[in-house]
Amino acid sequence: MKLYFHPLSGNSRRVLLVATHLDIPLERILVDLPQGEQRGASHLSRNPNGRVPVLDDDGFLLWESRAIIQYLAEKTPGQTLLPTDARGRADVSRWLFWCSAHMAQANTILVFENFVKVRTGRGSADPSEVARGEALFAQHAQVLDTHLAGKAWVAQERLTLADFSLAASFALAGPARLPLGDYANIRAWLGRVQELDAWKRTAPPMPQV
Known part of the structure; x- marks a missing residue:
């Protein structure tokens, strides 16, 4: 899985925290926010809102950090971060x-x-x-x-x-x-x-x- 992110983005940090805790490897791809890369056509094709993070799981593009962390938990057998009841x-x-x-x-x-x-x-x-x-x-x-x-x-x-x-x-x-x-x-x-x-x-x- 790839994560388009910026290290000073709190929303990106949210995903990194959960992925790290769950031991899920992510290929991290920097989006240069100060240079406006998030507003470029390439990134807008991944997230029309022009924000980070974006998760790419074999072509499944998911934005919104809280949706991403729920998805990561759902994909991890035996995890305890997201209850099942x-x-x-x-x-x-x-x-x-x-x-x-x-x-x-x-x-x-x-x-x-x-x-x-x-x-x-x-x-x-x-x-x-x-x-x-x-x-x-x-x-x-x-x-x-x-x-x-x-x-x-x-x-x-x-x-x-x-x-x-x-x-x-x-x-x-x-x-x-x-x-x-x-x-x-x-x-x-x-x-x-x-x-x-x-x-x-x-x-x-x-x-x-």
């Missing part, structure tokens, strides 16, 4: 969807303003956008932090796709200046994820900003 599966899916709709969206604003703009020469952060991102972050981080009280993992009392999905959206927490200080449960949970072999093996070199 209806309620367990729904519980994990609930957090995948929540991550996509809420937490990741809030984080993305701050990643763009505090990290991407500086790194790509687009000027300084827009204070109004930073304020909007921080307000959304506070709203959604409180939900996650409260949920994690007394829990080691997000769902099913074990490591699941929900943990990898959410953790990937915090992968640039440092350079993006995500305001995690008030959320002890999230910080403790992130610490557990960051101790996993998959996290360490997929960590990209962090550029200076």
Whole structure:
């Protein structure tokens, strides 16, 4: 299987985390986002949205990182990241969807303003956008932090796709200046994820900003 990706893309990191944890070999093909390669005809033929990652499994092209990680789990006999019973599966899916709709969206604003703009020469952060991102972050981080009280993992009392999905959206927490200080449960949970072999093996070199 081939993965079209960029190492600083949280969505790409999500797939790499799961593939590494499940010991699924992927041929990694870099898509040069700063140079706009994702908007070229070749990549648009793989993903009309012009985004990464894209999985190519013998001609089956799959985009959307959470769909990809579910697919990888489904293809792995004996995996435990995606439950097989209806309620367990729904519980994990609930957090995948929540991550996509809420937490990741809030984080993305701050990643763009505090990290991407500086790194790509687009000027300084827009204070109004930073304020909007921080307000959304506070709203959604409180939900996650409260949920994690007394829990080691997000769902099913074990490591699941929900943990990898959410953790990937915090992968640039440092350079993006995500305001995690008030959320002890999230910080403790992130610490557990960051101790996993998959996290360490997929960590990209962090550029200076």
